[in-house]
Amino acid sequence: MTDATLAAAQQRQTVDSIQNSYMAQVQRRRLYGGLTLLIFVVLMVSGFNVADDRNAGGFWDGLHQIGDYPAEVLAEAWEKRADLPALIVEFFPALVETINIAAVSTLIGAAAGLILSLLSTRGLARWPRLIPVFRRSMDIMRAVPEIVIALVLIFVLAGGPVPAMIAIAIHTAGALGKMFSEVAENADLKPVEGLASTGANWSQRMWLGVLPQVAPNYLSYALLRFEINIRASAILGFVGAGGLGYELRNAMAWGPGRFDEAAAIFILLFGTIVFFDQISSRYRNRLTEGQNA
Amino acid sequence: MTAADLSLVKTEADALFARKRIFAVALPAIVLAYFVYIFFAFDIAGLTKRANWDNAVTLASDSWSYKTHVTRDNRSGEMSYAVEGERKGAYPEGQRPDWVSGDDIITIDLGGDTIVRLLPEQRTEIEVPGFGLIEAQAEGRTITTNLPEDAPDWINASNRRVAITTPEGRVTITGSKTEVFNYFPGWELFWFTFDSPYHGHGLFEILLGDRIDPTRPNITGALSDWWNNAMWRHKDVAWAIGETILMAFLGTMGAAIIALPLAFMAAKRFAPVMIVRAATRRLFDFVRGVDALIWTIVLARAFGPGPLTGTLAILITDTGTFGKIFSEALENVDQKQIEGVASTGAKPLQRYRFGVIPQIVPILLAQILYFLESNTRSATIIGAITGGGIGLMLTQAIQTQKDWEEVAYYIILIVAMVMAMDSFSGWLRGKLIGRKD
Numbered sequence: 001m002t003d004a005t006l007a008a009a010q011q012r013q014t015v016d017s018i019q020n021s022y023m024a025q026v027q028r029r030r031l032y033g034g035l036t037l038l039i040f041v042v043l044m045v046s047g048f049n050v051a052d053d054r055n056a057g058g059f060w061d062g063l064h065q066i067g068d069y070p071a072e073v074l075a076e077a078w079e080k081r082a083d084l085p086a087l088i089v090e091f092f093p094a095l096v097e098t099i100n101i102a103a104v105s106t107l108i109g110a111a112a113g114l115i116l117s118l119l120s121t122r123g124l125a126r127w128p129r130l131i132p133v134f135r136r137s138m139d140i141m142r143a144v145p146e147i148v149i150a151l152v153l154i155f156v157l158a159g160g161p162v163p164a165m166i167a168i169a170i171h172t173a174g175a176l177g178k179m180f181s182e183v184a185e186n187a188d189l190k191p192v193e194g195l196a197s198t199g200a201n202w203s204q205r206m207w208l209g210v211l212p213q214v215a216p217n218y219l220s221y222a223l224l225r226f227e228i229n230i231r232a233s234a235i236l237g238f239v240g241a242g243g244l245g246y247e248l249r250n251a252m253a254w255g256p257g258r259f260d261e262a263a264a265i266f267i268l269l270f271g272t273i274v275f276f277d278q279i280s281s282r283y284r285n286r287l288t289e290g291q292n293a
Numbered sequence: 294m295t296a297a298d299l300s301l302v303k304t305e306a307d308a309l310f311a312r313k314r315i316f317a318v319a320l321p322a323i324v325l326a327y328f329v330y331i332f333f334a335f336d337i338a339g340l341t342k343r344a345n346w347d348n349a350v351t352l353a354s355d356s357w358s359y360k361t362h363v364t365r366d367n368r369s370g371e372m373s374y375a376v377e378g379e380r381k382g383a384y385p386e387g388q389r390p391d392w393v394s395g396d397d398i399i400t401i402d403l404g405g406d407t408i409v410r411l412l413p414e415q416r417t418e419i420e421v422p423g424f425g426l427i428e429a430q431a432e433g434r435t436i437t438t439n440l441p442e443d444a445p446d447w448i449n450a451s452n453r454r455v456a457i458t459t460p461e462g463r464v465t466i467t468g469s470k471t472e473v474f475n476y477f478p479g480w481e482l483f484w485f486t487f488d489s490p491y492h493g494h495g496l497f498e499i500l501l502g503d504r505i506d507p508t509r510p511n512i513t514g515a516l517s518d519w520w521n522n523a524m525w526r527h528k529d530v531a532w533a534i535g536e537t538i539l540m541a542f543l544g545t546m547g548a549a550i551i552a553l554p555l556a557f558m559a560a561k562r563f564a565p566v567m568i569v570r571a572a573t574r575r576l577f578d579f580v581r582g583v584d585a586l587i588w589t590i591v592l593a594r595a596f597g598p599g600p601l602t603g604t605l606a607i608l609i610t611d612t613g614t615f616g617k618i619f620s621e622a623l624e625n626v627d628q629k630q631i632e633g634v635a636s637t638g639a640k641p642l643q644r645y646r647f648g649v650i651p652q653i654v655p656i657l658l659a660q661i662l663y664f665l666e667s668n669t670r671s672a673t674i675i676g677a678i679t680g681g682g683i684g685l686m687l688t689q690a691i692q693t694q695k696d697w698e699e700v701a702y703y704i705i706l707i708v709a710m711v712m713a714m715d716s717f718s719g720w721l722r723g724k725l726i727g728r729k730d
Binding site for chain 2: 142
């Protein structure tokens with residue numbers, strides 16, 4: 001036997017062992033993957049069954065009734081279609097209120113989030129020791145659902161747009177603060193150092209050194225938040241905080257006979273959401289593209 | 294560079310600065326004008342009039358304290374003692390708080406030298422330090438007192454009803470009953486109600502001490518009594534939180550499962566037929582635009598209140614959002630990997646499985662986990678509207694306007710739940726696709 005064949009046999013052996021261990025690895029991965037999938041499917045199915053059990057109406061009974069309510073509303077709205085434009089005009093102030101709640105809370109929340117984000121970013125913070133404090137407070141602001149603050153404030157301040165505004169602003173400050181701070185972490189520190197060498201104080205360094213760098217991203221996030229806040233403000237209206245949601249609940253409470261009003265509100269809400277969705281997504285695309293160019 | 298060029302550059306620069314200057318003034322001015330408009334539109338000035346500061350005080354003090362009611366029925370003379378005046382918080386027959394003493398004359402020591410005595414013949418004496426002795430007697434439906442005409446404003450007296458609020462507690466007397474409220478800090482009966490044998494026993498006693506209830510071992514007995522606590526309803530609360538998380542989980546995962554195949558139909562790369570693409574995209578836009586609120590209302594009509602309705606509302610709305618995000622991710626996949634898989638003779642389905650899916654899985658997972666966390670919050674809100682989960686319990690507790698300690702408890706639980714889901718999804722994201730920071 002020559003050296004060459006021996007080497008070849010050895011090589012084949014190593015190739016075989018590599019192949020074997022590779023196949024074993026593949027099989028193990030498949031097993032794990034399959035098990036994960038199985039657990040996931042079991043979780044989904046049993047979760048669905050639990051949800052179905054604890055619901056007032058069953059899934060399969062309700063399934064063919066999904067269309068009933070929209071059909072009723074549409075039928076009645078169609079019957080009274082002549083009134084629809086007048087109703088839309090009537091509910092327009094409520095829509096303006098809903099948008100105002102969203103806009104004000106986005107403005108206030110973004111301003112608060114801006115300050116919080118700069119205070120909680122490494123390298124930029126005014127008081128580096130307090131970074132964890134600001135981070136935790138943003139986490140808590142983010143974690144409290146708007147409806148919790150809104151309901152408590154409605155109890156104290158009575159219904160109306162102000163509780164909703166405060167509730168959404170607090171949540172927005174927490175949510176935007178986190179995103180802003182992620183952007184600010186990647187900001188170039190050279191302008192900040194340059195400003196510091198001229199004797200600029202902290203707010204001047206932030207305003208002139210950091211903000212121009214991060215403004216497009218911040219604006220884009222704030223626009224996205226505005227979009228989300230319109231939906232939130234409609235929902236909060238439904239629990240008594242004024243605006244379109246409040247009108248919707250009143251119209252719904254009446255049931256048949258006032259479905260034309262419900263339909264008008266549905267149309268307004270849908271139209272508004274789609275409108276601001278399109279505008280903000282177009283503007284956001286321009287902002288982020290402008291940065292890449 | 295010539296002088297002409299320089300002046301041109303200079304005018305351009307000047308114009309730019311002028312524009313920036315105008316912008317720097319105009320933008321804050323617009324925002325300020327908007328706030329002024331809002332000040333009037335939202336009637337902020339009238340807010341102080343509408344606001345109910347008594348409610349705020351109740352809310353602030355009640356959320357961390359409780360009151361025990363001592364009630365005498367002025368018709369039958371029967372006494373009852375109950376935490377928060379609720380049946381489920383009542384002291385068992387023959388027991389009463391240790392600050393109540395006496396048999397014929399019942400003496401209630403509210404603390405701080407404020408003492409209430411319930412005398413026979415429906416008479417009541419209240420000793421208030423610095424004011425003197427107040428005497429009141431209920432006869433039929435009228436109440437006679439020794440109070441002067443110009444009583445201080447912490448006393449509210451008429452011949453039908455007398456209410457006295459002291460820093461130590463409150464007394465109300467009507468023809469039918471005399472009620473004394475004594476306030477204490479803390480969440481009373483949080484662990485065990487009075488009917489449980491474990492009430493008043495410490496943790497060590499329960500864990501290590503002798504058997505308190507002869508029929509059950511201490512730990513299981515205590516756990517089951519705590520779990521079935523009628524006052525704080527720990528079992529219902531746990532179920533409600535479970536329902537809320539279930540809504541978020543099922544809704545998010547269901548939406549992802551439905552959105553993934555649809556996203557292929559909306560991506561230019563994979564759906565060459567324009568009509569299919571446009572139709573799918575419009576479907577996503579529609580589903581997203583209708584918004585969770587309207588879906589919740591429509592679905593609640595079909596399925597009734599409960600977690601299933603909330604699940605489906607989240608599922609439908611997020612199908613639109615996921616569809617949009619996934620199809621954008623699919624547009625950006627690298628063609629080379631698909632070609633590589635195709636060159637081994639893979640069929641279309643295999644090409645998708647091995648050429649496309651591995652590329653988009655990190656984006657998909659990141660988005661799904663992010664939404665799982667944010668949907669936990671949405672599920673709380675949707676639950677409040679459609680009636681399921683912790684959101685419903687919270688709205689109910691707020692609407693009854695008296696169990697503020699329960700409201701505080703639920704709020705703490707909700708915040709803890711959302712933060713736990715946040716860190717869980719962050720942890721899972723780190724495990725599955727590597728940590729970003």
